[in-house]
Amino acid sequence: MSPSTHLRASLWSLAGFLAMGMWLEAMLGLRVSSVVDDALRREFLRLGHAHGGLLALVNVGLGWxxxxxxxxxxxxxRVRVAAWSGALIVGLGFVGGGVWHGPTDPGPLVLLVPAGALMLVxxxxxxxxxRCPSGGSPDQASNNPS
Amino acid sequence: MRRDTALLFGPALVWTVAAVVGVAATLADEDAWSAATSRGGVVGSADCRRCHPEQHASWHESYHRTMTQSVGTGDAIILAPFSGETLRVAGFVATFSTATSGSPHVSVVRESDAQDVLDADVELTVGTHRYQQYVARIDRGGGSLERWRLPFAWHPQAQRWIHLGGAFLFPDLAEGDTQAYLRHFSRWNDNCVFCHNTEPVPGLREDGTFDTALGEVGIGCEACHGPAEAHLARQSNPLRRLLAPLSDHGDPAITHPGRLEPDRHSEVCGRCHGQRIGKDLAKVLAHGDGFIPGTPLEEVSRPILAEGRLASDPPTARPFAPRFWPDGTPRLSAYEYQGLLLSPCYDEGQGMSCGSCHTMHGAEPSMQLRAGADTDAACVGSCHAVASMDGHGGHDTVGCQDCHMPRVTYGLLQGLISHRITSPDPGALTGRDDMPDACTQCHVDQTRAWASAAMGSLGLQGTAAEPYPESGGSRVERDLVGGDPVQRALAAHALARPEAVGSQARRMQALVDALEDDYPAVRWFGHRGLLVLARDEATRALLLRYDFMADAADRLEAVDELRATLGHSVVSSQPELWQRLLGQRDDVAIAIGE
Structure with a gap:
């Protein structure tokens, strides 16, 4: 994944998870029962929104x-692929675990969260x-293949 | 695989493989999904909180939780002061104090010979809502674990002690009669223990002693959901919990009453809110009823109905008939399940259930009603089409429940709604004095013939009334004097309700008649009703001097003064009618299992 693709993908992720925040606000404002009356779903959708957004920002910082x-x-x-997909998986894992869940715990899709987190970490x-090889400047090192 | 790929994606891959293997193993594990062969034991409500905090919180606010409490626990709610109050009834003085050990203490002395009748520390409380009763450990041949419900209750609204003879429908006690005084001294181990605790085992041994054990003190989660030991063991596997959405019916090791068919659902409530006769009484007294919520209640017991009798009773006996109106409608509390069974809305178990109106995990702990269930929305729009209800009934300010669930049930010193949903038909009761009708319970100044005629003018279906001599007093006024104890208590209750129609002066005059009754419970209703209706200070002062459990001479003096102030009632001002109604009274004693 090229630096520009990584940056664009991270910004798209950020935009998507921020938009999800607006959607969540709308659900609460409109008192949509499937969100308002389901505390577990609400919690995991919030977790997905927050993690997805923040980890997209982490990706922007990581690119820098x-x-x-x-x-x-x-x-x-490869770091760009692992970090961006890891962040996306964490966010979507929380969302999926909240959308489809049992009476006391999130659904099985939440098992994706540790996998994404491990990739990002x-x-x-x-x-x-x-470290850049041969102690060169970062700018020089970034042009050297491994 | 390249080293960078392995380091970046390897840990996630290992986790994914482990998760897939774990999920597959859990899915293949029959023990994690099959119907449990045994529910195991009771774990207690505290253990349920870890996974179900919201449900635990709503239960914690409920009166179910505090139905039975050990006074030794720090958070027990003890309503009575136990600060040296006394209650003098029928030549006995009961003193309620706190022992040096800190335990609430009750002692009773007979005044005539200073004989000690009772001296005991309170161990348990029963109830925290309408009134609170107290249980002491007293060995009267039942062993060291034998406990007795004391014959007193603290009424929090009235802030006073009541001898249970004044709460149950029994006539005044004979002066100095110890046996009568202790009539409501009831053994806890094989009575109260059942419906006021979770998974009780009376433990009656062959030698007559008790080894009583409780799954949990009070009505905990497992009273309705069944023992949860197997459920907890199964759900200790986090993958089993994560995979719960794959199971359509949740965990078969635990019962979710809300997912049961209407009849099974109602049986969970009916286990306690519908008095029953155990199939094998000896087994029940030894090991408990063995009922698992979600299984047919009829496997372990049958509900008591008007025509019911015990196996030991002769075939023609109807020992429970006084607990029902002549048409079979329950007229005492703790028969709500029977009322539902008799309702057309129940539709033989396929229609309405207890859960149609009640929820155990809602925001309202008093009656535990679903939101809106105390409005017409409970009926209209849910089962009955809005269009068909347009203008129905012809009353502007009267709801469905007022006519179809009239307050013709007695319990806990209150007039309660009937849980048998019926359509009013006062004309069908014309000529009968043995049961109330919905119309005249509100139109307390009218006769049944008037109610029958009004049905027609409102366009409601009903039986045409036969001519019947009802001159002299309204239906309720006549019931107040000539009815049986339940009728009299409910008549007094009806006269004092804010919804009652009719002049306040006339209603108060009638309520004074109740103050003369031989049954303390009827006097209670008359007195409480007058306190609600009385506006002027002079009358209130007279009423505050009246004690419904005082000696007859003191009470009658107050009645004379009230009559002088308020005037005679329509019935008491006609001596012939008064005597005739007194003559037709049926003064039965009615046992109330609460």
Whole structure:
């Protein structure tokens, strides 16, 4: 995934999860029973909205960090895929667990959340650990293949 | 696989594989999904809170939770002060105090010979809503765990003690008669224990002693949902909980009354809100009734109906008939289930259920009604089409319940609505003095013949009234003097209701008649009703001097003064009618299982 694609995809994610927040407000304002009267669903939709939005912002920041730290480009391409899809999976996992759930717990789609979180955490750790080869400047290193 | 791919996606892949394996194993685990062969034991409501906090909170606000309480627990709600109050009734003085140990204490002494009749520490309370009763551990041959419900109750609204002879429908006690005084001294282990606790086991042994055990003190979650031990064990697996949406019927190891068919649903409530006769009484007294919510109640018991009798009764006996009106409608509380069974809305178990109007997890703890269930919306728009109800009834300010669920049930010192949903037909009762009708319970200044004629003028179907001599007093005024104890109590209740039609002065005059009654409960209704209706200070002062359980001489003096102030009632001003109605009174004693 190229830096620009990652940035655009992250902004699309951010826009999507922010729009979801407006939708949630509308559901509450219109007193839609399936949201208002279902505390578990409400909680997990909020979690999905909040996590999806914030982790999209994390991806925007991560894109900047990849450039700033000069993460090797091969790693960087995969980090972008893992971080963006991880963030999306976390958000959608919460939403899915809230939309389809049992009486006391979220639905099985919430099992996606740890998978997405692991991908995002692994991405962040990788960017934090990796150093540009030969101690060159970040700008030079970002152009070197791994 | 490249190293970067493995490090970035590997942990998520491992989690995903583990989750898929866990989900597959849980789905394949028959024990996680099958109908439980055993529910196991009771775990207690506190354990339910971990997964069901909202339901636990609504239950915690309910009167079910505090139906029975151990006074030793810190959060027990004890309504009575137990600060040295006394209650003098029929030559006995009861003193309610707090022992040095901190336990509420009750002692009773017979005045004539200073004999100690009762001296006991209170261990349990029963009820926190209408009134509160008290239970003490007293070994009267039933062993060290034998407990007795004391014959007193604290009435929180009136802020006073009441001897249960004044709450149940029994005539005045004979002066100094210890046996009569203790008539309502009732053994808790094989009576109260059943419907006021969760999964009770009376534990009656062959030697007559008791080893009583409770699943939980009070009416906990498992009283309606069944024992939850197996459910908890099953749901301790988080994957089983996450996969719950895959199961259409939830966990078969626990009962969700709201998902039951209407008849099964109502049986969960009917277990306690409909007095029953156990199929195997010896087994019930030894091991409990064995009822699992969601299974047919008839497997363990049958509801008491007007024609019911015990196996030991002769075939013609109808020992429970006094608890019902002549048409079979229950007239005491704790028979609400029978009322529903007799209602056309029940539709043989396919129509209305208790849950149609009530919810155990709503916002309103008093009657636990669904939102709107106390309005016409309970009937109109849900089952009865709005169009068909347009103008129905011809009353502007009267709701469905007022006519179809009249207040013809006695219990807890109140007039309660009937749970048998019927259509008023006063004309069908013309010529009969043995049961009330919905119309004259509100039109307390009218006769049944008038009500029958009014039905026709309102365009309502009803039986045409036969000519009947009803001169002298309205239907309710006549019932107040000539009815049986339930009729008299309900007549006094009807006269005092804010919805009652008729002059206030006339209603108050009639209520004074109730103050002369031989049954303390009837006097209670008369006195409470007069306190509601009396506006001027002089009359209120007279009423506040009246005690419905005082000696007859004191009471009658107050009645004379009230008559001098308010005037005689339509009935008491006609000596011949008064004597005739007194002569037709049926002074039965009616046992109330509450």
């Amino acid at each position: 960090a990849l450039e700033r730290l000069g993460t090797p480009s091969g790693w960087a391409a 692994a991405s962040l750790v990788a960017v934090a650990i990796l």
